[in-house]
Amino acid sequence: MSQNGKAESIGIDDLDIEDISLGFEKDSGEPIDTIRSRVSLTRDATRAISITALETLREGAKFMGVVGSRGNLKNPFGHIDASIWKEGELPARMIAASYEYCEELTRIEAANFYHSFKYLPQEVRQSI
Numbered sequence: 001m002s003q004n005g006k007a008e009s010i011g012i013d014d015l016d017i018e019d020i021s022l023g024f025e026k027d028s029g030e031p032i033d034t035i036r037s038r039v040s041l042t043r044d045a046t047r048a049i050s051i052t053a054l055e056t057l058r059e060g061a062k063f064m065g066v067v068g069s070r071g072n073l074k075n076p077f078g079h080i081d082a083s084i085w086k087e088g089e090l091p092a093r094m095i096a097a098s099y100e101y102c103e104e105l106t107r108i109e110a111a112n113f114y115h116s117f118k119y120l121p122q123e124v125r126q127s128i
Contacts, residue, residue: 099126 061067068074103125107114117125
């Protein structure tokens, strides 16, 4: 920027491809050494990103309560004492309640989607 606060532009007609920098200093060494150093840098960056991603997954699992004290996965619904039905035996009131719950959840969490969703016929809405 110049002193008066306006952005300055430079002409690129006089520049060669060697003048454009990608953030690396020009090495006067052998090209193979330059490649090796950049591969090493890329490997280290990839490792750091992988470690961060794994830590994020681990913390997310802890937050959701699906990790036991030894780090093993546990059933988050294990504490619920509920009946288990085969698919054809599920009571109609349970199906109706689940549709109502999903519709209410959609209304709360995705209001814009629900606005167009509510105009669909009942059977189409339930199939979604």
